[in-house]
Amino acid sequence: MEQKHAKWIQLVILSLIWGSSFILMKKGLLGLNPLQLGSLRIIFAGLFLLAIGYKNLPKIPQGKWKFLALTAFCGTFMPVYLFALAQTEIDSSVSAVLNATTPLATLILGAAAFGLSFTRAQIIGVVIGLGGTLLLILNGAMNHPEQNYYYALLVVVASIGYALNVNFIKKYLSDMHPLTICTGNFLTLLLPATIVLSLSGFFQVANQEVVQTSVMYIVILGIIGTGMANLIFFKLIQTTSPVFATSVTYLIPVVAFFWGMLDGELFTPTQFVGAFIILIGVYLAGKK
Template identity: 65%
Template sequence: MESKQLKWGYLLVLSLVWGSSFILIKKGLIGLTAIQVGSLRIIFAAVFLLLIGFKSLSKIPKEKWKYIALTSVFGTFVPAFLFAIAETELDSAVTAILNSLTPLSTLILGAVVFGISFQKRQVWGVLIGLVGSLLLVFNGAMNHPNQNYYYAILVVIASICYAINVNLIKRFLSDLTPLSITTGNFLILIFPALAILYATGFYDVMTVEKVQHSVLFIMILGVVGTGIANILFFKLIQISSPVFATSVTYLIPVVAFFWGLLDNEMLTSIQFLGAFIILIGVYLSAKK
Protein backbone atom coordinates (compact mmCIF):
# COMPACT_ATOMS: atom_id res chain seq x y z
CA MET A 1 0.00 0.00 0.00
CA GLU A 2 2.85 2.34 0.86
CA SER A 3 4.52 1.65 -2.49
CA LYS A 4 1.24 2.37 -4.31
CA GLN A 5 0.84 5.73 -2.56
CA LEU A 6 4.50 6.54 -3.16
CA LYS A 7 4.29 6.00 -6.91
CA TRP A 8 1.29 8.35 -7.16
CA GLY A 9 3.23 10.92 -5.17
CA TYR A 10 6.16 10.67 -7.58
CA LEU A 11 3.74 10.96 -10.49
CA LEU A 12 2.21 14.17 -9.14
CA VAL A 13 5.55 15.84 -8.37
CA LEU A 14 6.96 14.92 -11.78
CA SER A 15 3.89 16.26 -13.57
CA LEU A 16 4.33 19.64 -11.84
CA VAL A 17 8.07 19.77 -12.54
CA TRP A 18 8.00 18.56 -16.15
CA GLY A 19 4.80 20.48 -16.90
CA SER A 20 6.75 23.63 -16.03
CA SER A 21 9.73 22.61 -18.17
CA PHE A 22 8.16 23.68 -21.45
CA ILE A 23 7.67 27.29 -20.40
CA LEU A 24 11.26 27.34 -19.06
CA ILE A 25 12.51 26.19 -22.47
CA LYS A 26 10.43 28.91 -24.12
CA LYS A 27 11.92 31.58 -21.83
CA GLY A 28 15.40 30.22 -22.43
CA LEU A 29 14.96 30.57 -26.18
CA ILE A 30 14.51 34.34 -25.83
CA GLY A 31 18.26 34.87 -25.45
CA LEU A 32 19.69 31.50 -26.50
CA THR A 33 19.61 29.26 -29.56
CA ALA A 34 17.92 25.86 -29.35
CA ILE A 35 21.29 24.08 -29.39
CA GLN A 36 22.56 26.29 -26.55
CA VAL A 37 19.42 25.55 -24.53
CA GLY A 38 19.88 21.80 -24.96
CA SER A 39 23.59 21.94 -24.11
CA LEU A 40 23.20 24.16 -21.04
CA ARG A 41 20.31 22.05 -19.75
CA ILE A 42 22.57 18.98 -19.80
CA ILE A 43 25.59 20.81 -18.34
CA PHE A 44 23.69 22.30 -15.37
CA ALA A 45 22.10 18.94 -14.60
CA ALA A 46 25.46 17.18 -14.90
CA VAL A 47 27.27 19.56 -12.53
CA PHE A 48 24.49 19.24 -9.95
CA LEU A 49 24.37 15.44 -10.14
CA LEU A 50 28.13 14.97 -10.04
CA LEU A 51 28.25 17.12 -6.89
CA ILE A 52 25.63 15.04 -5.07
CA GLY A 53 26.06 11.61 -6.65
CA PHE A 54 29.69 11.11 -7.69
CA LYS A 55 30.24 8.42 -5.04
CA SER A 56 27.27 6.44 -6.39
CA LEU A 57 29.15 5.81 -9.67
CA SER A 58 31.21 3.08 -7.95
CA LYS A 59 28.00 1.05 -7.57
CA ILE A 60 27.63 0.66 -11.34
CA PRO A 61 29.08 -2.68 -12.57
CA LYS A 62 31.29 -2.49 -15.67
CA GLU A 63 28.84 -4.54 -17.74
CA LYS A 64 26.05 -2.03 -17.03
CA TRP A 65 27.84 1.00 -18.48
CA LYS A 66 26.72 0.22 -22.02
CA TYR A 67 23.09 0.48 -20.87
CA ILE A 68 23.90 3.67 -18.94
CA ALA A 69 25.28 5.10 -22.19
CA LEU A 70 22.20 4.06 -24.18
CA THR A 71 19.79 5.52 -21.65
CA SER A 72 21.77 8.76 -21.54
CA VAL A 73 21.38 9.17 -25.30
CA PHE A 74 17.70 8.20 -25.59
CA GLY A 75 16.51 9.53 -22.23
CA THR A 76 18.26 12.92 -22.16
CA PHE A 77 20.68 13.87 -24.94
CA VAL A 78 18.47 13.57 -28.02
CA PRO A 79 15.20 14.82 -26.40
CA ALA A 80 16.93 17.84 -24.80
CA PHE A 81 17.79 19.19 -28.25
CA LEU A 82 14.62 18.03 -30.02
CA PHE A 83 12.29 19.79 -27.57
CA ALA A 84 14.30 23.01 -27.70
CA ILE A 85 14.29 23.00 -31.51
CA ALA A 86 10.55 22.16 -31.63
CA GLU A 87 9.66 25.11 -29.38
CA THR A 88 11.29 27.54 -31.79
CA GLU A 89 8.16 26.96 -33.91
CA LEU A 90 5.49 25.48 -31.60
CA ASP A 91 3.73 26.81 -28.48
CA SER A 92 4.90 25.23 -25.23
CA ALA A 93 1.41 23.86 -24.46
CA VAL A 94 1.15 22.13 -27.86
CA THR A 95 4.60 20.59 -27.38
CA ALA A 96 3.56 19.25 -23.97
CA ILE A 97 0.36 17.72 -25.39
CA LEU A 98 2.26 15.94 -28.15
CA ASN A 99 4.69 14.67 -25.51
CA SER A 100 1.77 12.72 -24.02
CA LEU A 101 2.24 10.24 -26.88
CA THR A 102 5.12 8.75 -24.85
CA PRO A 103 3.02 6.00 -23.18
CA LEU A 104 1.74 4.93 -26.60
CA SER A 105 5.30 4.74 -27.89
CA THR A 106 6.27 2.80 -24.76
CA LEU A 107 3.50 0.28 -25.37
CA ILE A 108 4.38 -0.23 -29.04
CA LEU A 109 8.13 -0.57 -28.45
CA GLY A 110 7.54 -2.77 -25.41
CA ALA A 111 5.50 -5.16 -27.56
CA VAL A 112 7.61 -5.08 -30.72
CA VAL A 113 11.15 -4.86 -29.32
CA PHE A 114 10.98 -6.09 -25.73
CA GLY A 115 8.33 -8.81 -26.14
CA ILE A 116 5.77 -7.37 -23.71
CA SER A 117 2.24 -8.64 -24.39
CA PHE A 118 -0.60 -6.27 -25.23
CA GLN A 119 -4.38 -6.37 -25.58
CA LYS A 120 -6.71 -5.47 -28.45
CA ARG A 121 -8.04 -2.50 -26.46
CA GLN A 122 -4.53 -1.11 -26.22
CA VAL A 123 -4.15 -1.23 -30.01
CA TRP A 124 -7.32 0.86 -30.28
CA GLY A 125 -5.80 3.24 -27.76
CA VAL A 126 -2.74 3.69 -29.96
CA LEU A 127 -4.87 4.38 -33.05
CA ILE A 128 -7.11 6.84 -31.20
CA GLY A 129 -4.09 8.66 -29.81
CA LEU A 130 -2.64 9.03 -33.30
CA VAL A 131 -5.94 10.43 -34.61
CA GLY A 132 -5.95 13.02 -31.82
CA SER A 133 -2.36 13.97 -32.61
CA LEU A 134 -3.10 14.48 -36.30
CA LEU A 135 -6.15 16.60 -35.43
CA LEU A 136 -4.11 18.73 -33.03
CA VAL A 137 -1.28 19.25 -35.49
CA PHE A 138 -3.30 19.89 -38.68
CA ASN A 139 -5.71 22.30 -36.99
CA GLY A 140 -2.79 24.11 -35.37
CA ALA A 141 -1.11 24.43 -38.77
CA MET A 142 -4.28 25.91 -40.27
CA ASN A 143 -4.89 28.43 -37.48
CA HIS A 144 -1.26 29.35 -36.81
CA PRO A 145 0.30 29.78 -40.26
CA ASN A 146 3.24 31.59 -38.64
CA GLN A 147 4.22 28.35 -36.86
CA ASN A 148 5.82 25.41 -38.67
CA TYR A 149 3.92 22.35 -37.46
CA TYR A 150 6.31 20.00 -39.21
CA TYR A 151 8.35 20.54 -36.05
CA ALA A 152 5.77 18.36 -34.27
CA ILE A 153 7.63 15.41 -35.79
CA LEU A 154 10.57 16.26 -33.52
CA VAL A 155 8.35 15.91 -30.43
CA VAL A 156 7.10 12.53 -31.67
CA ILE A 157 10.70 11.36 -32.16
CA ALA A 158 11.53 12.57 -28.63
CA SER A 159 8.58 10.58 -27.23
CA ILE A 160 9.91 7.47 -28.98
CA CYS A 161 13.34 8.11 -27.42
CA TYR A 162 11.71 8.34 -23.97
CA ALA A 163 9.90 5.07 -24.64
CA ILE A 164 13.16 3.32 -25.52
CA ASN A 165 14.72 4.78 -22.38
CA VAL A 166 12.12 3.54 -19.90
CA ASN A 167 12.06 0.05 -21.41
CA LEU A 168 15.87 -0.15 -21.20
CA ILE A 169 15.87 0.97 -17.56
CA LYS A 170 13.13 -1.46 -16.56
CA ARG A 171 14.78 -4.34 -18.42
CA PHE A 172 18.49 -3.83 -17.66
CA LEU A 173 18.99 -1.28 -14.85
CA SER A 174 16.31 -2.03 -12.25
CA ASP A 175 18.93 -3.33 -9.82
CA LEU A 176 20.78 0.03 -9.69
CA THR A 177 19.86 3.04 -7.57
CA PRO A 178 18.17 5.95 -9.41
CA LEU A 179 21.01 8.26 -8.31
CA SER A 180 23.64 5.94 -9.80
CA ILE A 181 21.81 5.70 -13.12
CA THR A 182 21.20 9.45 -13.38
CA THR A 183 24.73 10.45 -12.36
CA GLY A 184 26.20 7.90 -14.77
CA ASN A 185 24.04 9.31 -17.59
CA PHE A 186 25.27 12.85 -17.08
CA LEU A 187 28.90 11.89 -16.54
CA ILE A 188 28.77 10.57 -20.10
CA LEU A 189 26.85 13.57 -21.47
CA ILE A 190 28.72 16.50 -19.94
CA PHE A 191 31.71 16.33 -22.29
CA PRO A 192 29.81 16.30 -25.62
CA ALA A 193 27.47 18.99 -24.22
CA LEU A 194 30.43 21.24 -23.35
CA ALA A 195 31.91 20.72 -26.82
CA ILE A 196 28.62 21.53 -28.54
CA LEU A 197 28.11 24.65 -26.39
CA TYR A 198 31.60 25.87 -27.26
CA ALA A 199 30.91 25.35 -30.97
CA THR A 200 27.80 27.58 -30.79
CA GLY A 201 29.86 30.62 -29.77
CA PHE A 202 28.06 30.90 -26.43
CA TYR A 203 31.15 32.14 -24.58
CA ASP A 204 31.30 35.19 -26.86
CA VAL A 205 27.79 36.36 -25.89
CA MET A 206 27.47 35.12 -22.29
CA THR A 207 27.93 38.64 -20.87
CA VAL A 208 24.83 39.95 -22.72
CA GLU A 209 22.02 40.67 -20.22
CA LYS A 210 19.30 38.93 -22.26
CA VAL A 211 21.48 35.84 -22.54
CA GLN A 212 22.12 35.80 -18.80
CA HIS A 213 18.39 35.96 -18.05
CA SER A 214 17.79 33.01 -20.35
CA VAL A 215 20.65 31.07 -18.76
CA LEU A 216 18.95 31.47 -15.37
CA PHE A 217 15.77 29.81 -16.67
CA ILE A 218 17.78 26.94 -18.16
CA MET A 219 19.74 26.51 -14.92
CA ILE A 220 16.43 25.92 -13.11
CA LEU A 221 15.39 23.57 -15.90
CA GLY A 222 18.68 21.65 -15.73
CA VAL A 223 18.89 21.23 -11.95
CA VAL A 224 15.23 20.73 -11.07
CA GLY A 225 13.53 19.75 -14.34
CA THR A 226 16.29 17.39 -15.47
CA GLY A 227 18.62 16.41 -12.61
CA ILE A 228 16.21 15.98 -9.69
CA ALA A 229 13.31 14.95 -11.94
CA ASN A 230 15.32 12.14 -13.56
CA ILE A 231 16.19 10.67 -10.15
CA LEU A 232 12.49 10.65 -9.23
CA PHE A 233 11.50 9.26 -12.63
CA PHE A 234 13.97 6.36 -12.53
CA LYS A 235 12.72 5.51 -9.03
CA LEU A 236 9.14 5.58 -10.35
CA ILE A 237 10.07 3.18 -13.17
CA GLN A 238 11.59 0.77 -10.64
CA ILE A 239 8.57 0.71 -8.29
CA SER A 240 5.93 0.61 -11.05
CA SER A 241 5.85 -0.25 -14.77
CA PRO A 242 7.21 1.56 -17.85
CA VAL A 243 3.72 2.46 -19.07
CA PHE A 244 2.62 3.73 -15.64
CA ALA A 245 5.81 5.78 -15.29
CA THR A 246 5.30 7.42 -18.68
CA SER A 247 1.66 8.14 -17.80
CA VAL A 248 3.05 11.25 -16.09
CA THR A 249 2.63 12.72 -19.57
CA TYR A 250 -1.18 12.67 -19.04
CA LEU A 251 -0.80 15.39 -16.41
CA ILE A 252 2.09 17.37 -17.93
CA PRO A 253 -0.12 19.04 -20.60
CA VAL A 254 -2.50 20.32 -17.91
CA VAL A 255 0.34 22.08 -16.05
CA ALA A 256 1.93 23.29 -19.29
CA PHE A 257 -1.42 24.62 -20.55
CA PHE A 258 -1.89 26.85 -17.50
CA TRP A 259 1.66 28.16 -17.86
CA GLY A 260 0.87 28.82 -21.52
CA LEU A 261 -2.25 30.79 -20.59
CA LEU A 262 -0.15 33.00 -18.33
CA ASP A 263 2.17 33.56 -21.29
CA ASN A 264 -0.70 34.44 -23.67
CA GLU A 265 -0.84 31.09 -25.49
CA MET A 266 -4.22 29.73 -26.49
CA LEU A 267 -5.55 26.56 -28.13
CA THR A 268 -8.45 26.45 -30.57
CA SER A 269 -11.57 24.41 -29.76
CA ILE A 270 -10.51 21.78 -32.32
CA GLN A 271 -7.08 21.53 -30.69
CA PHE A 272 -8.77 21.01 -27.33
CA LEU A 273 -10.72 18.16 -28.94
CA GLY A 274 -7.50 16.71 -30.36
CA ALA A 275 -5.83 16.90 -26.95
CA PHE A 276 -8.81 15.17 -25.33
CA ILE A 277 -8.73 12.39 -27.95
CA ILE A 278 -5.00 11.88 -27.33
CA LEU A 279 -5.61 11.45 -23.59
CA ILE A 280 -8.42 8.93 -24.27
CA GLY A 281 -6.07 6.94 -26.47
CA VAL A 282 -3.30 7.05 -23.89
CA TYR A 283 -5.72 5.96 -21.14
CA LEU A 284 -6.91 2.97 -23.16
CA SER A 285 -3.37 1.92 -24.01
CA ALA A 286 -2.15 2.15 -20.40
CA LYS A 287 -5.18 0.74 -18.58
CA LYS A 288 -4.62 -2.76 -17.21
Protein backbone atom coordinates in the same frame (compact mmCIF):
# COMPACT_ATOMS: atom_id res chain seq x y z
CA MET B 1 -2.72 6.92 5.51
CA GLU B 2 0.27 9.25 5.73
CA GLN B 3 2.13 7.30 2.99
CA LYS B 4 -1.00 7.40 0.82
CA HIS B 5 -1.13 11.19 1.08
CA ALA B 6 2.63 11.46 0.45
CA LYS B 7 2.49 9.66 -2.89
CA TRP B 8 -0.23 12.01 -4.16
CA ILE B 9 1.73 15.04 -2.99
CA GLN B 10 4.82 13.74 -4.82
CA LEU B 11 2.77 13.13 -7.97
CA VAL B 12 1.36 16.67 -7.94
CA ILE B 13 4.81 18.19 -7.31
CA LEU B 14 6.25 16.16 -10.18
CA SER B 15 3.50 17.24 -12.57
CA LEU B 16 4.02 20.90 -11.59
CA ILE B 17 7.77 20.63 -12.20
CA TRP B 18 7.63 18.77 -15.50
CA GLY B 19 4.57 20.66 -16.70
CA SER B 20 6.48 23.92 -16.15
CA SER B 21 9.54 22.76 -18.08
CA PHE B 22 8.00 23.67 -21.44
CA ILE B 23 7.46 27.32 -20.55
CA LEU B 24 11.01 27.43 -19.13
CA MET B 25 12.32 26.20 -22.48
CA LYS B 26 10.27 28.89 -24.22
CA LYS B 27 11.76 31.60 -21.99
CA GLY B 28 15.23 30.16 -22.42
CA LEU B 29 14.95 30.37 -26.19
CA LEU B 30 14.54 34.15 -25.99
CA GLY B 31 18.28 34.51 -25.57
CA LEU B 32 19.66 31.08 -26.46
CA ASN B 33 19.57 28.94 -29.56
CA PRO B 34 18.45 25.28 -29.30
CA LEU B 35 22.01 23.92 -29.16
CA GLN B 36 22.93 26.27 -26.31
CA LEU B 37 19.73 25.55 -24.39
CA GLY B 38 20.04 21.78 -24.70
CA SER B 39 23.72 21.78 -23.75
CA LEU B 40 23.23 24.00 -20.69
CA ARG B 41 20.28 21.92 -19.54
CA ILE B 42 22.41 18.77 -19.64
CA ILE B 43 25.38 20.46 -17.96
CA PHE B 44 23.41 21.96 -15.06
CA ALA B 45 21.48 18.73 -14.47
CA GLY B 46 24.64 16.67 -14.76
CA LEU B 47 26.60 18.73 -12.25
CA PHE B 48 23.70 18.56 -9.79
CA LEU B 49 23.26 14.78 -10.12
CA LEU B 50 26.99 14.13 -9.89
CA ALA B 51 27.13 16.20 -6.70
CA ILE B 52 24.53 13.97 -5.02
CA GLY B 53 25.10 10.64 -6.80
CA TYR B 54 28.86 10.38 -7.34
CA LYS B 55 29.14 7.71 -4.62
CA ASN B 56 27.01 5.43 -6.79
CA LEU B 57 29.42 5.48 -9.75
CA PRO B 58 31.81 2.77 -8.42
CA LYS B 59 28.79 0.43 -8.22
CA ILE B 60 28.39 0.42 -12.01
CA PRO B 61 29.71 -2.81 -13.59
CA GLN B 62 32.18 -2.29 -16.45
CA GLY B 63 29.89 -4.04 -18.93
CA LYS B 64 26.99 -1.69 -18.20
CA TRP B 65 28.63 1.54 -19.38
CA LYS B 66 27.77 0.93 -23.05
CA PHE B 67 24.09 0.60 -22.13
CA LEU B 68 24.29 3.72 -19.97
CA ALA B 69 25.71 5.63 -22.94
CA LEU B 70 22.95 4.25 -25.19
CA THR B 71 20.15 5.19 -22.83
CA ALA B 72 21.74 8.59 -22.20
CA PHE B 73 21.67 9.35 -25.94
CA CYS B 74 18.10 8.11 -26.49
CA GLY B 75 16.56 9.42 -23.28
CA THR B 76 18.40 12.72 -22.73
CA PHE B 77 20.92 13.90 -25.33
CA MET B 78 18.72 13.63 -28.42
CA PRO B 79 15.39 14.74 -26.84
CA VAL B 80 16.69 17.92 -25.14
CA TYR B 81 17.91 19.33 -28.44
CA LEU B 82 14.83 18.19 -30.37
CA PHE B 83 12.43 19.76 -27.87
CA ALA B 84 14.37 23.02 -27.88
CA LEU B 85 14.41 23.10 -31.69
CA ALA B 86 10.69 22.25 -31.91
CA GLN B 87 9.72 25.10 -29.60
CA THR B 88 11.28 27.62 -31.92
CA GLU B 89 8.23 27.01 -34.14
CA ILE B 90 5.39 25.52 -32.04
CA ASP B 91 3.76 26.57 -28.76
CA SER B 92 4.99 25.10 -25.47
CA SER B 93 1.52 23.73 -24.63
CA VAL B 94 1.35 21.83 -27.93
CA SER B 95 4.81 20.43 -27.26
CA ALA B 96 3.63 19.20 -23.84
CA VAL B 97 0.62 17.39 -25.31
CA LEU B 98 2.72 15.70 -27.98
CA ASN B 99 5.13 14.61 -25.24
CA ALA B 100 2.22 12.61 -23.79
CA THR B 101 2.54 10.23 -26.76
CA THR B 102 5.63 8.71 -25.11
CA PRO B 103 3.66 5.81 -23.52
CA LEU B 104 2.18 5.02 -26.94
CA ALA B 105 5.63 4.91 -28.52
CA THR B 106 6.89 2.81 -25.60
CA LEU B 107 4.14 0.27 -26.15
CA ILE B 108 4.64 0.07 -29.93
CA LEU B 109 8.42 -0.30 -29.69
CA GLY B 110 8.12 -2.73 -26.81
CA ALA B 111 5.93 -5.01 -28.93
CA ALA B 112 7.86 -4.56 -32.17
CA ALA B 113 11.43 -4.82 -30.90
CA PHE B 114 11.39 -6.16 -27.34
CA GLY B 115 8.83 -8.95 -27.48
CA LEU B 116 6.09 -7.35 -25.38
CA SER B 117 2.47 -8.30 -26.15
CA PHE B 118 -0.56 -6.10 -26.86
CA THR B 119 -4.02 -6.32 -25.37
CA ARG B 120 -7.05 -5.25 -27.40
CA ALA B 121 -7.53 -2.16 -25.23
CA GLN B 122 -3.89 -1.18 -25.78
CA ILE B 123 -4.19 -1.53 -29.55
CA ILE B 124 -7.29 0.66 -29.51
CA GLY B 125 -5.46 3.14 -27.29
CA VAL B 126 -2.51 3.39 -29.68
CA VAL B 127 -4.82 4.00 -32.67
CA ILE B 128 -6.84 6.62 -30.75
CA GLY B 129 -3.72 8.35 -29.47
CA LEU B 130 -2.12 8.54 -32.91
CA GLY B 131 -5.39 9.88 -34.33
CA GLY B 132 -5.48 12.61 -31.68
CA THR B 133 -1.85 13.49 -32.42
CA LEU B 134 -2.61 13.86 -36.13
CA LEU B 135 -5.67 16.04 -35.37
CA LEU B 136 -3.66 18.27 -33.03
CA ILE B 137 -0.84 18.81 -35.54
CA LEU B 138 -3.06 19.37 -38.60
CA ASN B 139 -5.41 21.77 -36.82
CA GLY B 140 -2.49 23.68 -35.35
CA ALA B 141 -0.95 24.03 -38.79
CA MET B 142 -4.25 25.39 -40.17
CA ASN B 143 -4.84 27.92 -37.38
CA HIS B 144 -1.23 29.01 -36.93
CA PRO B 145 0.13 29.44 -40.47
CA GLU B 146 2.96 31.56 -39.07
CA GLN B 147 4.29 28.47 -37.28
CA ASN B 148 6.00 25.54 -39.01
CA TYR B 149 4.16 22.51 -37.67
CA TYR B 150 6.57 20.12 -39.31
CA TYR B 151 8.63 20.91 -36.21
CA ALA B 152 5.97 19.07 -34.18
CA LEU B 153 7.40 15.88 -35.66
CA LEU B 154 10.62 16.60 -33.73
CA VAL B 155 8.65 16.18 -30.48
CA VAL B 156 7.29 12.86 -31.75
CA VAL B 157 10.85 11.74 -32.57
CA ALA B 158 11.96 12.83 -29.08
CA SER B 159 9.11 10.80 -27.59
CA ILE B 160 10.34 7.78 -29.54
CA GLY B 161 13.76 8.41 -28.00
CA TYR B 162 12.16 8.37 -24.53
CA ALA B 163 10.38 5.14 -25.45
CA LEU B 164 13.62 3.49 -26.57
CA ASN B 165 15.24 4.65 -23.34
CA VAL B 166 12.54 3.04 -21.20
CA ASN B 167 12.74 -0.26 -23.08
CA PHE B 168 16.56 -0.36 -23.02
CA ILE B 169 16.58 0.31 -19.27
CA LYS B 170 13.94 -2.36 -18.73
CA LYS B 171 15.95 -4.93 -20.70
CA TYR B 172 19.56 -4.11 -19.83
CA LEU B 173 19.65 -1.97 -16.65
CA SER B 174 16.73 -3.14 -14.54
CA ASP B 175 19.11 -4.54 -11.91
CA MET B 176 20.63 -1.11 -11.17
CA HIS B 177 19.40 1.60 -8.82
CA PRO B 178 17.69 4.49 -10.68
CA LEU B 179 20.00 7.12 -9.18
CA THR B 180 23.01 5.09 -10.31
CA ILE B 181 21.60 4.91 -13.84
CA CYS B 182 20.85 8.62 -13.91
CA THR B 183 24.25 9.67 -12.55
CA GLY B 184 26.02 7.40 -15.01
CA ASN B 185 23.90 8.77 -17.87
CA PHE B 186 24.82 12.37 -17.20
CA LEU B 187 28.48 11.58 -16.60
CA THR B 188 28.66 10.24 -20.17
CA LEU B 189 26.88 13.35 -21.48
CA LEU B 190 28.85 16.14 -19.80
CA LEU B 191 31.76 16.13 -22.25
CA PRO B 192 29.63 15.95 -25.45
CA ALA B 193 27.30 18.67 -24.13
CA THR B 194 30.26 20.90 -23.27
CA ILE B 195 31.71 20.42 -26.77
CA VAL B 196 28.37 21.28 -28.40
CA LEU B 197 28.07 24.36 -26.16
CA SER B 198 31.55 25.59 -27.08
CA LEU B 199 30.80 25.14 -30.81
CA SER B 200 27.42 26.89 -30.54
CA GLY B 201 28.92 30.36 -30.05
CA PHE B 202 27.63 30.64 -26.48
CA PHE B 203 30.82 32.04 -24.97
CA GLN B 204 30.88 34.86 -27.53
CA VAL B 205 27.44 36.11 -26.39
CA ALA B 206 27.45 35.05 -22.73
CA ASN B 207 27.92 38.61 -21.49
CA GLN B 208 24.67 39.82 -23.07
CA GLU B 209 21.86 40.53 -20.60
CA VAL B 210 19.20 38.64 -22.56
CA VAL B 211 21.47 35.59 -22.68
CA GLN B 212 22.17 35.72 -18.94
CA THR B 213 18.43 35.97 -18.20
CA SER B 214 17.78 32.95 -20.39
CA VAL B 215 20.55 31.01 -18.67
CA MET B 216 18.83 31.56 -15.32
CA TYR B 217 15.70 29.89 -16.69
CA ILE B 218 17.80 26.93 -17.85
CA VAL B 219 19.52 26.67 -14.46
CA ILE B 220 16.04 26.13 -12.99
CA LEU B 221 15.14 23.74 -15.80
CA GLY B 222 18.32 21.71 -15.43
CA ILE B 223 18.53 21.46 -11.64
CA ILE B 224 14.84 21.32 -10.72
CA GLY B 225 13.14 20.25 -13.96
CA THR B 226 15.64 17.48 -14.68
CA GLY B 227 17.77 16.66 -11.64
CA MET B 228 15.36 17.05 -8.71
CA ALA B 229 12.39 15.83 -10.76
CA ASN B 230 14.23 12.58 -11.45
CA LEU B 231 14.87 12.08 -7.75
CA ILE B 232 11.18 12.57 -6.91
CA PHE B 233 10.24 10.24 -9.76
CA PHE B 234 12.65 7.54 -8.54
CA LYS B 235 11.29 7.80 -5.00
CA LEU B 236 7.72 7.62 -6.29
CA ILE B 237 8.50 4.44 -8.22
CA GLN B 238 10.15 2.88 -5.16
CA THR B 239 7.31 3.73 -2.75
CA THR B 240 4.39 3.01 -5.11
CA SER B 241 4.61 1.40 -8.56
CA PRO B 242 5.75 2.32 -12.08
CA VAL B 243 2.10 2.38 -13.18
CA PHE B 244 1.16 4.97 -10.57
CA ALA B 245 4.33 7.01 -11.11
CA THR B 246 3.86 7.27 -14.87
CA SER B 247 0.32 8.57 -14.42
CA VAL B 248 2.04 11.97 -14.16
CA THR B 249 1.79 11.90 -17.97
CA TYR B 250 -1.88 12.87 -17.70
CA LEU B 251 -1.19 15.92 -15.52
CA ILE B 252 1.78 17.48 -17.33
CA PRO B 253 -0.28 18.92 -20.26
CA VAL B 254 -2.73 20.52 -17.81
CA VAL B 255 0.08 22.46 -16.14
CA ALA B 256 1.61 23.33 -19.52
CA PHE B 257 -1.79 24.62 -20.76
CA PHE B 258 -1.99 26.91 -17.74
CA TRP B 259 1.47 28.40 -18.31
CA GLY B 260 0.83 28.69 -22.04
CA MET B 261 -2.39 30.65 -21.54
CA LEU B 262 -0.68 32.98 -19.06
CA ASP B 263 1.96 33.59 -21.72
CA GLY B 264 -0.61 34.39 -24.40
CA GLU B 265 -0.70 31.06 -26.23
CA LEU B 266 -4.04 30.26 -27.88
CA PHE B 267 -5.38 26.72 -28.04
CA THR B 268 -8.29 26.19 -30.45
CA PRO B 269 -11.34 24.08 -29.45
CA THR B 270 -10.32 21.45 -32.02
CA GLN B 271 -6.84 21.26 -30.49
CA PHE B 272 -8.42 20.74 -27.06
CA VAL B 273 -10.38 17.85 -28.57
CA GLY B 274 -7.17 16.46 -30.08
CA ALA B 275 -5.39 16.74 -26.73
CA PHE B 276 -8.27 14.99 -24.96
CA ILE B 277 -8.23 12.19 -27.56
CA ILE B 278 -4.49 11.72 -27.03
CA LEU B 279 -4.94 11.38 -23.26
CA ILE B 280 -7.73 8.84 -23.77
CA GLY B 281 -5.42 6.87 -26.03
CA VAL B 282 -2.58 7.05 -23.50
CA TYR B 283 -4.92 5.86 -20.74
CA LEU B 284 -6.15 2.87 -22.75
CA ALA B 285 -2.63 1.98 -23.92
CA GLY B 286 -1.40 2.04 -20.33
CA LYS B 287 -4.04 -0.36 -19.05
CA LYS B 288 -3.03 -3.89 -18.24
